[in-house]
Amino acid sequence: xxxxxxxxxxxxxxxxxxxxxxxxxxxxxxxxxxxxxxxxxxxxxxxxxxxxxxxxxxxxxxxxxxxxxxxxxxxxxxxxxxxxxxxxxxxxxxxxxxxxxxxxxxxxxxxxxxxxxxxxxxxxxxxxxxxxxxxxxxxxxxxxxxxxxxxxxxxxxxxxxxxxxxxxxxxxxxxxxxxxxxxxxxxxxxxxxxxxxxxxxxxxxxxxxxxxxxxxxxxxxxxxxxxxxxxxxxxxxxxxxxxxxxxxxxxxxxxxxxxxxxxxxxxxxxxxxxxxxxxxxxxxxxxxxxxxxxxxxxxxxxxxxxxxxxxxxxxxxxxxxxxxxxxxxxxxxxxxxxxxxxxxxxxxxxxxxxxxxxxxxxxxxxxxxxxxxxxxxxxxxxxxxxxxxxxxxxxxxxxxxxxxxxxxxxxxxxxx
Amino acid sequence: xxxxxxxxxxxxxxxxxxxxxxxxxxxxxxxxxxxxxxxxxxxxxxxxxxxxxxxxxxxxxxxxxxxxxxxxxxxxxxxxxxxxxxxxxxxxxxxxxxxxxxxxxxxxxxxxxxxxxxxxxxxxxxxxxxxxxxxxxxxxxxxxxxxxxxxxxxxxxxxxxxxxxxxxxxxxxxxxxxxxxxxxxxxxxxxxxxxxxxxxxxxxxxxxxxxxxxxxxxxxxxxxxxxxxxxxxxxxxxxxxxxxxxxxxxxxxxxxxxxxxxxxxxxxxxxxxxxxxxxxxxxxxxxxxx
Numbered sequence: 001x002x003x004x005x006x007x008x009x010x011x012x013x014x015x016x017x018x019x020x021x022x023x024x025x026x027x028x029x030x031x032x033x034x035x036x037x038x039x040x041x042x043x044x045x046x047x048x049x050x051x052x053x054x055x056x057x058x059x060x061x062x063x064x065x066x067x068x069x070x071x072x073x074x075x076x077x078x079x080x081x082x083x084x085x086x087x088x089x090x091x092x093x094x095x096x097x098x099x100x101x102x103x104x105x106x107x108x109x110x111x112x113x114x115x116x117x118x119x120x121x122x123x124x125x126x127x128x129x130x131x132x133x134x135x136x137x138x139x140x141x142x143x144x145x146x147x148x149x150x151x152x153x154x155x156x157x158x159x160x161x162x163x164x165x166x167x168x169x170x171x172x173x174x175x176x177x178x179x180x181x182x183x184x185x186x187x188x189x190x191x192x193x194x195x196x197x198x199x200x201x202x203x204x205x206x207x208x209x210x211x212x213x214x215x216x217x218x219x220x221x222x223x224x225x226x227x228x229x230x231x232x233x234x235x236x237x238x239x240x241x242x243x244x245x246x247x248x249x250x251x252x253x254x255x256x257x258x259x260x261x262x263x264x265x266x267x268x269x270x271x272x273x274x275x276x277x278x279x280x281x282x283x284x285x286x287x288x289x290x291x292x293x294x295x296x297x298x299x300x301x302x303x304x305x306x307x308x309x310x311x312x313x314x315x316x317x318x319x320x321x322x323x324x325x326x327x328x329x330x331x332x333x334x335x336x337x338x339x340x341x342x343x344x345x346x347x348x349x350x351x352x353x354x355x356x357x358x359x360x361x362x363x364x365x366x367x368x369x370x371x372x373x374x375x376x377x378x379x380x381x382x383x384x385x386x387x388x389x390x391x392x393x394x395x396x397x398x399x400x401x402x403x404x405x406x407x408x409x410x411x412x413x414x415x416x
Numbered sequence: 417x418x419x420x421x422x423x424x425x426x427x428x429x430x431x432x433x434x435x436x437x438x439x440x441x442x443x444x445x446x447x448x449x450x451x452x453x454x455x456x457x458x459x460x461x462x463x464x465x466x467x468x469x470x471x472x473x474x475x476x477x478x479x480x481x482x483x484x485x486x487x488x489x490x491x492x493x494x495x496x497x498x499x500x501x502x503x504x505x506x507x508x509x510x511x512x513x514x515x516x517x518x519x520x521x522x523x524x525x526x527x528x529x530x531x532x533x534x535x536x537x538x539x540x541x542x543x544x545x546x547x548x549x550x551x552x553x554x555x556x557x558x559x560x561x562x563x564x565x566x567x568x569x570x571x572x573x574x575x576x577x578x579x580x581x582x583x584x585x586x587x588x589x590x591x592x593x594x595x596x597x598x599x600x601x602x603x604x605x606x607x608x609x610x611x612x613x614x615x616x617x618x619x620x621x622x623x624x625x626x627x628x629x630x631x632x633x634x635x636x637x638x639x640x641x642x643x644x645x646x647x648x649x650x651x652x653x654x655x656x657x658x659x660x661x662x663x664x665x666x667x668x669x670x671x672x673x674x675x676x677x678x679x680x681x682x683x684x685x686x687x688x689x690x691x692x693x694x695x696x697x698x699x700x701x702x703x704x705x706x
Contacts, residue, residue: 044524044525048629048631176675205675207634209626213678216429233632237626241625244544244555262627
């Protein structure tokens with residue numbers, strides 16, 4: 001160590017003590033300094049409709065936790081930034097919360113593009129991030145906990161069910177970025193495994209809102225149902241345009257309704273016969289779910305919809321509380337020791353959820369939601385306790401090593 | 417599939433792309449072509465028209481009237497913007513870009529804060545019709561007809577009315593027009609309001625087919641600017657042929673290789689046109705005529 005840095009350290013130590021003594025002078029109860037939670041979510045821009053609820057859910061959970069005495073006696077403080085549906089904002093604010101605000105954990109991200117934009121920064125500063133969103137799966141990274149659902153939970157349930165009910169010819173319409181491409185690969189594999197046929201695939205750039213040609217392609221291919229993996233508010237225009245052209249095909253999705261509540265935004269019956277596998281939506285008819293929605297609407301009376309990602313974000317705060325209290329520390333490595341025990345579970349509004357130590361993903365109750373002609377929701381099937389098994393089976397084991405990589409079925413973890 | 421069906425579907429796709437390009441661009445083209453102002457808040461005027469249309473439709477106004485109302489309200493907002501902001505920046509074209517960009521940010525974020533992240537849609541009217549195994553939305557034909565009507569209406573307005581003559585005089589030699597008793601300030605205000613109103617009309621027309629969010633204007637922006645850049649400064653000799661050319665490029669590329677290549681095709685077409693015809697298609701046509 002050079003003399004210069006030593007001097008710097010000494011100065012830092014000195015100012016630190018000074019600041020501390022000043023702080024102690026003003027606040028005698030300084031012992032319980034807050035646990036800081038960074039919240040980076042899109043409160044404006046193309047994704048805002050689906051993600052403002054996530055911020056509100058975190059605020060709701062934080063308020064409840066603080067009223068009940070905080071986390072291990074320490075108050076939970078939120079550091080919230082609006083990432084504006086913009087990947088570079090995620091990188092900017094991720095640096096800011098980790099370097100300047102020095103948060104203990106970050107809850108961040110809606111689109112997979114944004115997650116992959118900030119993940120290297122979390123790794124660089126050795127932060128601890130929660131991605132509370134359903135996605136295309138495959139992130140094997142010890143710095144990340146994923147509370148959203150993944151393809152083996154959403155597609156392995158949905159696609160075989162749809163093929164049995166409607167037929168084996170499948171058409172995929174997907175957003176053209178990592179989420180859509182990898183999800184489409186999952187759909188393709190599952191369709192093939194079950195003896196079906198992909199009659200077409202179309203990838204749509206984000207922000208596209210005109211679908212006449214795609215509608216015609218679909219009509220030409222004559223599928224039994226269409227898998228819609230459309231993302232963002234612009235692409236949601238597809239449903240209205242398909243309905244206007246009388247496409248009249250059943251649709252299957254892992255993202256719609258559960259995120260963008262399209263059934264509330266569009267005039268019936270444009271989403272008729274849309275089937276979605278989701279781990280939560282506000283229509284879920286259990287006492288726990290109803291209590292959650294009631295609490296949510298009491299705090300945020302103007303909330304248009306309590307979606308899947310809002311519930312994921314809400315339960316993630318409680319999971320974090322549980323892990324910190326059991327680890328008696330906010331250090332990531334201490335918390336990961338708790339995760340490794342394999343029993344970090346809670347009773348969430350959707351039902352029981354647990355964190356899988358190998359992948360740090362979460363088991364979920366998966367609801368098959370069907371949109372009826374009047375846009376009401378029914379649940380033809382519920383799968384309890386579906387595990388995020390793929391990463392673990394493919395060879396990702398975060399209790400042993402941390403590759404910090406994202407894998408796909410065509411690009412699995414290297415065999416040891 | 418027989419030839420007739422194929423031809424119809426190609427025509428339908430072309431018409432659909434043409435309508436989208438013309439309707440999204442004509443407001444921008446009027447303001448840029450007549451006044452030289454590059455209006456970066458164009459998308460927000462479109463959004464304004466869509467929001468007013470849908471709000472009115474929810475309140476029970478019949479859809480055609482609601483769309484008209486959307487256009488009128490956007491036009492009024494445009495007039496106010498011209499009087500408050502744009503008027504003071506006519507000698508500073510670069511500053512108008514910054515000012516209108518600022519307005520666009522205020523418009524998007526203000527709508528988000530005041531009206532929330534989404535608005536419920538109204539549904540597309542008229543249903544569909546079948547042609548040889550395919551079914552098509554009738555409303556898309558209405559959009560095409562409206563695009564043609566807007567072009568025709570603008571032509572009539574600028575060539576056959578007193579306002580059109582004054583506007584063209586003002587644009588050509590402003591001080592001479594003023595000397596002859598034309599209130600050039602009023603003409604500028606009206607022209608800007610007309611452009612904003614046309615943007616609002618595009619928003620109103622597309623509102624039933626789209627998702628209503630504060631950022632919806634941005635989905636029109638690329639097509640609008642591309643059309644105006646390719647077309648050049650003249651609304652009729654520029655926007656219409658540019659939209660026709662680009663619609664062919666877009667519809668063909670999209671049907672062969674998908675949406676991504678449709679967008680790439682548009683942008684490549686712009687690069688080529690700018691390189692070969694720096695003043696756009698209207699520059700070429702006007703030079704030949706002169």
